[in-house]
Amino acid sequence: MKQGIFTVISNDRLTDNVMKMTLSGDTSAVTAPGTFINILIDGLYLRRPISVFDCEGDRVTVIYKIVGRGTEKMSLMPEGTALDILTGLGNGYDTSVSGSSPLLIGGGVGIPPLYFLAKKLIAENKKVSVILGFNTADEIFCPDDFEALGCDVKVTTVDGSRGIKGFVTAAMNTDYSYFYTCGPEPMLKAVYSASVTDGQFSFEERMGCGFGACMGCSCKTVTGFKRICKDGPVLLKEEILWEK
Amino acid sequence: MGKMSVNLCGITLDNPVIPASGTFGYGYEFADLYDINLLGTFSFKGTTAQPRFGNPTPRIAECSSGMLNAVGLQNPGVEKVIFEEIPKLKQCFHKKVMANVSGFSVDEYAYTCEKLDKCDEIGWLEINISCPNVHGGGMSFGTDPAAAAQVTAAVKKVTSKPVIMKLSPNVTDITAIAKACEAEGADGISLINTLLGMRIDLKTRRPVLANTTGGLSGEAVFPVALRMVYQVAGAVKVPVIGMGGVSSAEDVIEMMLAGATAVEVGAANLVNPYACRDIIAALPGVMDKYAITDLKSLTGGRTDG
Numbered sequence: 001m002k003q004g005i006f007t008v009i010s011n012d013r014l015t016d017n018v019m020k021m022t023l024s025g026d027t028s029a030v031t032a033p034g035t036f037i038n039i040l041i042d043g044l045y046l047r048r049p050i051s052v053f054d055c056e057g058d059r060v061t062v063i064y065k066i067v068g069r070g071t072e073k074m075s076l077m078p079e080g081t082a083l084d085i086l087t088g089l090g091n092g093y094d095t096s097v098s099g100s101s102p103l104l105i106g107g108g109v110g111i112p113p114l115y116f117l118a119k120k121l122i123a124e125n126k127k128v129s130v131i132l133g134f135n136t137a138d139e140i141f142c143p144d145d146f147e148a149l150g151c152d153v154k155v156t157t158v159d160g161s162r163g164i165k166g167f168v169t170a171a172m173n174t175d176y177s178y179f180y181t182c183g184p185e186p187m188l189k190a191v192y193s194a195s196v197t198d199g200q201f202s203f204e205e206r207m208g209c210g211f212g213a214c215m216g217c218s219c220k221t222v223t224g225f226k227r228i229c230k231d232g233p234v235l236l237k238e239e240i241l242w243e244k
Numbered sequence: 245m246g247k248m249s250v251n252l253c254g255i256t257l258d259n260p261v262i263p264a265s266g267t268f269g270y271g272y273e274f275a276d277l278y279d280i281n282l283l284g285t286f287s288f289k290g291t292t293a294q295p296r297f298g299n300p301t302p303r304i305a306e307c308s309s310g311m312l313n314a315v316g317l318q319n320p321g322v323e324k325v326i327f328e329e330i331p332k333l334k335q336c337f338h339k340k341v342m343a344n345v346s347g348f349s350v351d352e353y354a355y356t357c358e359k360l361d362k363c364d365e366i367g368w369l370e371i372n373i374s375c376p377n378v379h380g381g382g383m384s385f386g387t388d389p390a391a392a393a394q395v396t397a398a399v400k401k402v403t404s405k406p407v408i409m410k411l412s413p414n415v416t417d418i419t420a421i422a423k424a425c426e427a428e429g430a431d432g433i434s435l436i437n438t439l440l441g442m443r444i445d446l447k448t449r450r451p452v453l454a455n456t457t458g459g460l461s462g463e464a465v466f467p468v469a470l471r472m473v474y475q476v477a478g479a480v481k482v483p484v485i486g487m488g489g490v491s492s493a494e495d496v497i498e499m500m501l502a503g504a505t506a507v508e509v510g511a512a513n514l515v516n517p518y519a520c521r522d523i524i525a526a527l528p529g530v531m532d533k534y535a536i537t538d539l540k541s542l543t544g545g546r547t548d549g
Contacts, residue, residue, distance in 0.1 A: 001277065003518065040515070045462055046306045047515065086517070206302040208313060209514035212273045214266065215289070215318040216304040218297065225297055225318065230273075 002029035032092025099177025107183025133168035253406035257284035264510035265344035275336035295321035310462025314455035340367025374412030374437035389424035434485035477503020
């Protein structure tokens, strides 16, 4: 974990309520895909944890949905805004166990961390397939980015307005060596049931600190109590307990 | 003794700054960030006799200048604390640590304290009779002078370490509780624990916290905490540790002027993991600014009226 001051380089709208923000600063702590950064926002007490979409040189990019006061304030930040950010939080995805043809399954704003992951897997010469799930066509963002990396991309929409009609599981076959997923909990549960290999799941929880101190985001797992912010957000399929 | 040192129940602290229980884990998370030996000491995560998961999530909510938590005393239980956590923290912290203890019965408090009494690494026992987030324990002991006295007496019987009773602000007269603890031999009083609060999500119309209510902390509570420290310090002779919304060197000095011997820093650690390091670094400059040559001389050193 590292604390640093970052500068907003760009902050663009991708859909009605999804934005993409690129920041410049010391990114040395941003290593594994699936980790997150925790942004201090003027006028709000707690930081906002947001997963990393991409990191290259001194640039780190996040994609976020405007859901509350924090992300609303973020959406209004002009270029040049300075932000106090903790970087390199969480455990991230482990690519060493992916096999030769991993499948990445993302739903809505669960998709962003999968981009950084896909980039790493492609760099490791793996054949990456991606399923991106949305509710409707006008919510779609990022499929081109994954295609540009060389991934095989399938898009699903719940209403069938683009791509395959249905949930992400409608696009899942059994032809993959391992899988990685991030999205809303009902989607994670469906992927858990539909999957035929081991895999890694990224979870979301309201956090206090984001670095393991407050026990605000704990969950029960097969291997004991885990903090989503520090021992997660990525949990292995075999350690997940669905109890809520 | 340096100009920032204070004496807390017979043990000298290099400075009065103490990360508060529940915001600093068992120390080693922060030892990765800075040398935690620069702290006065720290109060480790509230420990109970048995392991506890705590409350369901969400456990965290936010408000203006503060936050609510309903963690509910998640901890690995006293055995694991003694055999796993303390050996780990010993690797990175070489001063006496403050053990924070909670319980659901008078016997449980005594049981846990008796175990911790045998740990040389522990300098003080801070007895939490003020957790607002558990049912049938915690705060129920801290809202009744007779129950607070009972816990104090039971703990004093099983330990030779200084016993500091941590009080709840969720009472009508906090000085009555403080005096009841002092009468049973408490060596110190710490306050305030969090203030009971809640938030409702307008979209779902449900409480944000799964536990419905939670404890409010952060800068928002500082004036309330300061007032209660002032009242308690005027009512007892034993040392008082002030806490509640402290986030700067100026706040530390203000707490001491209100009557605190030492000062705990809580929620600030969660927003800025370097908060205590930064406060300690800022203290000498702020002391110079206000012509303070010796921090311990400040305790209660205000001009009233």
